Amino acid sequence: MKKILHIISSPNGEKSFSTKLGNAIVEKITAANPGSTVKVHDHTKNPFPHLEEATLAAFYTPAENHTAENKKALKHSDDAIAEIRAADIVVIGAPLWNFSIPSVLKAWIDHIARAGVTFKYDETGAEGLIKGKKVYVAMASGAVYSSGPYQAMDFVSSYLTGLLGFLGMTDLSVFRAEGVAYPGQADAALQKGIDSIAL
Numbered sequence: 408m409k410k411i412l413h414i415i416s417s418p419n420g421e422k423s424f425s426t427k428l429g430n431a432i433v434e435k436i437t438a439a440n441p442g443s444t445v446k447v448h449d450h451t452k453n454p455f456p457h458l459e460e461a462t463l464a465a466f467y468t469p470a471e472n473h474t475a476e477n478k479k480a481l482k483h484s485d486d487a488i489a490e491i492r493a494a495d496i497v498v499i500g501a502p503l504w505n506f507s508i509p510s511v512l513k514a515w516i517d518h519i520a521r522a523g524v525t526f527k528y529d530e531t532g533a534e535g536l537i538k539g540k541k542v543y544v545a546m547a548s549g550a551v552y553s554s555g556p557y558q559a560m561d562f563v564s565s566y567l568t569g570l571l572g573f574l575g576m577t578d579l580s581v582f583r584a585e586g587v588a589y590p591g592q593a594d595a596a597l598q599k600g601i602d603s604i605a606l
């Protein structure tokens with residue numbers, strides 16, 4: 408029995424390939440782990456705001472000195488981190504936009520990457536503090552990035568693997584619905600992504 412958090416970052420609703428692939432991952436997890444619960448957070452409907460001056464001031468104030476204003480400014484970040492901590496498994500729908508991730512997903516990352524809370528530095532380097540999670544990334548892209556001429560432009564999987572690993576979420580798998588913009592290939596691209604899902 409697992410607690411699953413499914414993050415959606417495509418505004419394409421039921422047409423979204425990253426959401427369809429993410430749903431297929433969730434279905435496989437729940438089939439393998441009966442009684443699992445799923446929390447869906449659609450960031451296109453409930454987005455996190457950009458970081459503001461008050462947020463950064465609160466980030467860099469030690470917790471024991473937090474004012475009421477700091478605590479208010481930290482609410483979004485606290486909520487985002489609590490949502491991850493409550494999950495055993497995080498499924499992230501990641502459409503590839505302009506060789507990167509949609510800004511709603513980046514806004515979420517800016518709230519969960521917090522020095523002293525989700526990572527810390529010591530004399531030997533950095534340590535991620537969100538441990539024990541399994542992360543699945545459901546990527547969707549117009550072109551193909553896992554091989555071929557655009558492979559060097561695959562910044563999404565490398566960024567999410569690097570960033571989430573930095574925060575301690577090192578057990579991460581990427582599945583892809585790729586080449587959906589190639590004429591007539593969208594359905595097969597999605598099916599190939601679904602067939603590739605290995606838990």
Ligand SMILES: Cc1cc2nc3c(=O)[nH]c(=O)nc-3n(C[C@H](O)[C@H](O)[C@H](O)COP(=O)(O)O)c2cc1C
Binds near residue numbers: 549551
């Ligand atoms: C704003 C925008 C930018 C995009 N940029 C790229 C891109 O740089 N490379 C690419 O291969 N596909 C790009 N695409 C195509 C998407 O990756 C593709 O439509 C994918 O299915 C989007 O995910 P979704 O179906 O979950 O919404 C872009 C699509 C949009 C809407």
